[in-house]
Amino acid sequence: MSAPIIQIRNVVKRFAGGTTAVDNVSFDIGQNEFFALLGPSGCGKTTLLRMIAGLETPSEGEIIIDGVDMAFTPPNQRPVNMVFQSYAVFPHMSVLQNVEYGLMVTGTPKDETRKRAKEALDMVQLGHLGERRPDQLSGGQRQRVALARALVKRPKVLLLDEPLSALDAKLREAMQLELARLQKTVGITFIIVTHDQDEALSMADRIAVMNAGRVSQIAAPIALYEAPASRFVADFIGKVNLIDATVTGVKGNEVACKAKGLGEILIPSNQPAKGQVTLAVRPEKLTLGTAAPKKAGLVKLSGTVRDVSYYGDTSHVIVTAAGIELAVNVQNDARRSSIITRGQNVWVSWAPDDTLILTE
Amino acid sequence: MESWRNNRFLFWLLTLPGAFWLALFFVAPLSVLWVYSFGAKSGITDIEITGTALNYLRALDPVYFQIMWKSLWISAIATFVCLVLAYPIAFAICFAPTRWKPVLLLITILPFWINLLIRTYALMAVFRTNGFVNQTLGGAWNFFDGLFTGGSFPYQPLQLLYNDGSVIAGLVYVYLPFMVLPLYATIERLDKSYLEASLDLGASQFRTLMSVTVPLTMPGIISGVLLVFIPCLGAFLTPALLGGANAIMIGNVIEAQFKSANDWPFGAALSFILIYATFGALALRWVLTRKSQGEGA
Amino acid sequence: MTAEARPAPGLRRFWPAALPQGPLDYGRRLWMRVLLASVFLFLYAPIAVLIAFSFNDSKRNIVWQGFTLKYYAVAWNNADLFDAMTNSLIIAAVSTLFATVIGAMVGLQLWRFRFPFKGAYEGFMALPIVIPEITLGVSLMAFFFKLGWMTTDLGWPFNLFPIIIAHIAFCFPFVAIVVRSRMVGFNMQLEEASKDLGASQWQTFRHVLLPYMKPGLIAGALLAFTLSLDDFVITYFTSGPGSVTFPVKVFSMVRRGVTPDINAASTVLIVITVVATVLAMKMQAPDKTGKGQ
Numbered sequence: 001m002s003a004p005i006i007q008i009r010n011v012v013k014r015f016a017g018g019t020t021a022v023d024n025v026s027f028d029i030g031q032n033e034f035f036a037l038l039g040p041s042g043c044g045k046t047t048l049l050r051m052i053a054g055l056e057t058p059s060e061g062e063i064i065i066d067g068v069d070m071a072f073t074p075p076n077q078r079p080v081n082m083v084f085q086s087y088a089v090f091p092h093m094s095v096l097q098n099v100e101y102g103l104m105v106t107g108t109p110k111d112e113t114r115k116r117a118k119e120a121l122d123m124v125q126l127g128h129l130g131e132r133r134p135d136q137l138s139g140g141q142r143q144r145v146a147l148a149r150a151l152v153k154r155p156k157v158l159l160l161d162e163p164l165s166a167l168d169a170k171l172r173e174a175m176q177l178e179l180a181r182l183q184k185t186v187g188i189t190f191i192i193v194t195h196d197q198d199e200a201l202s203m204a205d206r207i208a209v210m211n212a213g214r215v216s217q218i219a220a221p222i223a224l225y226e227a228p229a230s231r232f233v234a235d236f237i238g239k240v241n242l243i244d245a246t247v248t249g250v251k252g253n254e255v256a257c258k259a260k261g262l263g264e265i266l267i268p269s270n271q272p273a274k275g276q277v278t279l280a281v282r283p284e285k286l287t288l289g290t291a292a293p294k295k296a297g298l299v300k301l302s303g304t305v306r307d308v309s310y311y312g313d314t315s316h317v318i319v320t321a322a323g324i325e326l327a328v329n330v331q332n333d334a335r336r337s338s339i340i341t342r343g344q345n346v347w348v349s350w351a352p353d354d355t356l357i358l359t360e
Numbered sequence: 361m362e363s364w365r366n367n368r369f370l371f372w373l374l375t376l377p378g379a380f381w382l383a384l385f386f387v388a389p390l391s392v393l394w395v396y397s398f399g400a401k402s403g404i405t406d407i408e409i410t411g412t413a414l415n416y417l418r419a420l421d422p423v424y425f426q427i428m429w430k431s432l433w434i435s436a437i438a439t440f441v442c443l444v445l446a447y448p449i450a451f452a453i454c455f456a457p458t459r460w461k462p463v464l465l466l467i468t469i470l471p472f473w474i475n476l477l478i479r480t481y482a483l484m485a486v487f488r489t490n491g492f493v494n495q496t497l498g499g500a501w502n503f504f505d506g507l508f509t510g511g512s513f514p515y516q517p518l519q520l521l522y523n524d525g526s527v528i529a530g531l532v533y534v535y536l537p538f539m540v541l542p543l544y545a546t547i548e549r550l551d552k553s554y555l556e557a558s559l560d561l562g563a564s565q566f567r568t569l570m571s572v573t574v575p576l577t578m579p580g581i582i583s584g585v586l587l588v589f590i591p592c593l594g595a596f597l598t599p600a601l602l603g604g605a606n607a608i609m610i611g612n613v614i615e616a617q618f619k620s621a622n623d624w625p626f627g628a629a630l631s632f633i634l635i636y637a638t639f640g641a642l643a644l645r646w647v648l649t650r651k652s653q654g655e656g657a
Numbered sequence: 658m659t660a661e662a663r664p665a666p667g668l669r670r671f672w673p674a675a676l677p678q679g680p681l682d683y684g685r686r687l688w689m690r691v692l693l694a695s696v697f698l699f700l701y702a703p704i705a706v707l708i709a710f711s712f713n714d715s716k717r718n719i720v721w722q723g724f725t726l727k728y729y730a731v732a733w734n735n736a737d738l739f740d741a742m743t744n745s746l747i748i749a750a751v752s753t754l755f756a757t758v759i760g761a762m763v764g765l766q767l768w769r770f771r772f773p774f775k776g777a778y779e780g781f782m783a784l785p786i787v788i789p790e791i792t793l794g795v796s797l798m799a800f801f802f803k804l805g806w807m808t809t810d811l812g813w814p815f816n817l818f819p820i821i822i823a824h825i826a827f828c829f830p831f832v833a834i835v836v837r838s839r840m841v842g843f844n845m846q847l848e849e850a851s852k853d854l855g856a857s858q859w860q861t862f863r864h865v866l867l868p869y870m871k872p873g874l875i876a877g878a879l880l881a882f883t884l885s886l887d888d889f890v891i892t893y894f895t896s897g898p899g900s901v902t903f904p905v906k907v908f909s910m911v912r913r914g915v916t917p918d919i920n921a922a923s924t925v926l927i928v929i930t931v932v933a934t935v936l937a938m939k940m941q942a943p944d945k946t947g948k949g950q
Contacts, residue, residue: 016457050679053556054559054560054680055560055679056679057679074680075556075559075680076559076560076561076562076564076565077562080560081560081561082556082557082560084553084556085553086551088551088553088554088556088557090554090557090558091576092576101558101561101563102562102563105558105561105562105563105564105571106562149557149561150561153562361769361770361771362769362770363770363771363772364771364772367770370769370858371766371770371772373762374762374763374765374769374770375762375763375766377758377759377762377763378759378760378762378763378766378833381759381826382781382782382784382785385800385822385823385825385826386784386785386793386826388800389793389796389799390792390796392799392800392803393795393799393800396799445692445696448689448692449692449693449696451683451689452683452684452690452692452693453684455684456684460684464693466935466938467700468697468700470931470934471700471701471704473883473887473930473934474887474927474930474931475887475889475904475923475926475927475930476887476904477887477889477904477907477908477911478707478904478907478923478927479703481707481907481911481919482703482706482923483703484911485703485706485710485920486702486703486706492703533699533700533703536696552681555681556680556681559680559681565680590787590789591789593789594790594791594792596791596890601911601912611789614791614792615791618798618799618894624799627795628795628799631789631791631792631795631796632792634789634791635788635789635792638787638788638789642787
């Protein structure tokens with residue numbers, strides 16, 4: 001990672017009511033990174049973003065932007081700009097005036113202001129709507145105005161607070177692509193706050209998963225999904241089957257675990273583990289069959305289909321096997337692919353390699 | 361909401377008492393007064409309706425014109441002082457911790473419920489030559505005077521009553537809550553992220569106030585200004601008690617025409633000049649709010 | 658990264674509540690608090706002084722001479738003042754009753770019905786609130802003279818009628834506003850449900866609408882009561898020699914000078930209105946019952 005543009009050092013935020021929104025958080029965000037803060041509502045992600053913007057003051061700790069401690073820098077003097085969740089496009093100004101505002105208030109010459117504002121509007125494909133009033137725009141257009149208004153300031157970091165939450169599903173998907181493209185074009189750091197895992201996974205270079213004011217894990221999307229560090233992260237990102245197990249021994253690169261209904265299985269793992277652990281398997285890693293799989297070395301279970309939800313491309317199946325419930329995602333890859341019905345007896349199997357051992 | 365045609369009986373049942381009352385005891389009296397304003401005194405209690413405009417012309421007489429002018433600027437200053445004081449107060453209440461908000465709001469508007477006369481009287485007692493303010497100032501003055509000069513410059517009480525300043529102070533004292541309430545209501549409804557966005561884009565606190573907060577709270581400012589300015593313009597009690605003979609406003613002249621001078625037609629004309637001024641102010645608000653709505657606020 | 662969390666530098670360490678938590682935390686800014694405190698002092702100090710000196714054992718009302726209740730006795734035994742207070746309370750009670758009923762009807766009508774020229778009608782209903790009080794006062798005075806009510810002595814208590822009529826006229830629009838804003842939160846489906854369950858229009862009003870409207874009615878009534886009790890300007894012009902109210906009486910006394918028994922009587926009136934106001938505020942406090950989309 002290149003030199004960090006933002007360093008967050010032991011930041012704590014306590015609110016007047018006594019709640020701790022952010023609890024001793026430290027991490028770095030690199031130059032030109034698309035960084036996502038992901039977590040359930042109330043996890044402190046927005047508070048953290050607002051502290052970076054200067055809209056909240058940390059109770060403890062430091063926020064360093066481009067090497068400068070921001071403790072006493074008010075928001076209007078920070079080299080960051082924000083796209084607000086409500087967009088906060090000034091209703092008493094035209095689109096162009098909105099975009100010019102940030103340059104005008106800092107004394108940029110008039111002709112340069114106009115030129116840069118027009119460029120910024122062109123960049124978000126709103127060049128033709130400069131004279132419109134915000135109430136004549138759609139939600140998506142208002143968001144582009146908010147984007148242009150922040151980017152025209154040429155900030156070192158762009159902060160986006162749940163930017164897509166107010167858009168409908170189709171538009172959201174298009175904007176995800178566009179934001180990622182835009183970030184590559186302007187070449188600055190984007191920090192996005194979201195509670196939507198798909199948004200974070202599809203756009204971000206790295207994701208910090210937050211829970212109850214703390215950072216649970218920081219990793220690239222693939223690592224986060226395939227190698228979550230904790231039960232919380234595994235459960236929060238995508239769907240997962242979690243099985244309680246006990247470690248019975250370590251043999252070389254394999255850990256032997258004993259779990260109810262599974263017996264003893266050997267799982268390839270480099271991490272030391274002992275005592276009580278949780279085994280995690282993603283539903284799409286599980287295979288469903290009417291007969292016992294012939295391949296050796298698989299984890300196999302016989303059970304009964306309890307529920308089937310049909311989603312067109314996939315079916316989500318819940319199987320009860322040996323006293324545990326397993327979620328299985330079946331790809332409907334052939335038109336007449338096996339029709340699974342409730343109450344049917346099936347075999348569930350997966351490769352031990354697809355099993356994760358979670359100690360937290 | 362349903363159309364009145366759906367339930368005509370209920371509609372008229374609910375409508376008639378109020379409409380009757382206003383027609384009989386509001387419109388009719390005002391009409392009588394309006395007709396009187398075109399009349400002339402023909403005896404001690406008799407008024408002859410001659411259709412003359414002399415009463416209105418008499419209002420332009422320098423003596424009365426000056427009083428009207430004075431009423432106008434005293435009201436304007438009082439309104440302005442109210443605005444300048446009330447804006448930060450409304451702001452402070454809006455941004456106070458949630459549990460404090462209702463308390464602060466109650467403290468602000470409670471004086472509004474206390475009798476106007478009693479409040480004015482209380483202010484009178486405080487501002488008197490030997491009132492609370494002069495007592496306090498005098499005590500401090502005499503203490504330091506005794507300390508430094510051995511008491512060679514005894515305190516001369518300030519004449520705080522019976523001037524334009526005391527009337528303005530009285531009007532501000534009485535009408536300040538009227539300004540705080542509409543301002544509070546608009547600021548409370550204002551999406552705070554507009555202010556944050558402005559700060560985030562590099563504007564200073566002052567710039568944010570002037571370019572974002574004030575324009576976006578303009579409807580509240582206009583309502584507050586009208587709520588204070590209109591009663592100030594017609595004020596009668598405050599100048600009568602705090603202004604004495606030195607600070608007469610149009611309300612005092614109207615009172616005199618009906619109570620002592622007994623020139624009802626002239627008093628009626630002055631009253632209607634007051635009403636026209638009120639309507640003018642209301643029309644101005646209508647134009648201003650339409651304009652700001654047109655701007656999308 | 659694993660170092661102990663470092664406390665924020667400077668003043669915030671010693672006095673965490675003193676500094677703003679963010680740029681919009683105006684409520685915590687020192688100058689804001691000083692201003693708020695000064696304005697509250699300006700608003701309350703005169704009233705506090707007035708109340709304090711009603712207990713002062715000194716005729717000249719300047720320096721504290723000791724606690725006494727004798728001016729309350731003086732005020733109580735002042736027959737004119739006592740009669741004025743009785744008149745005020747009777748006028749306030751009767752006009753509150755009428756203003757509440759008429760105002761509630763207007764409020765319901767404006768909330769319930771759509772009709773031609775509604776905007777103009779609403780403006781008309783708000784006129785008594787907007788028109789300068791003194792104009793309303795002198796117009797009613799002229800009107801009652803014209804009807805002969807002010808020149809012939811109607812005898813007590815009938816000589817209070819003009820004042821009551823005037824008070825109803827300027828009080829009921831306020832009640833209408835309070836009732837209407839209360840009804841805005843009413844879930845219309847409750848009414849439909851009641852009718853669907855077989856209730857007549859009257860039963861629906863009696864058992865569904867009226868209970869919902871009640872806090873608004875009480876708040877409106879208390880508002881009308883204080884407005885009537887407090888009114889000086891309109892009463893001043895519509896009262897005759899036999900129908901003096903408390904504020905009008907106090908006005909004539911105040912013109913002659915400041916005396917402790919006025920302080921005592923004023924204190925009593927302040928207590929009455931403050932209690933009524935706080936009750937009204939409690940009634941208006943929003944609740945969640947019956948609210949709909």
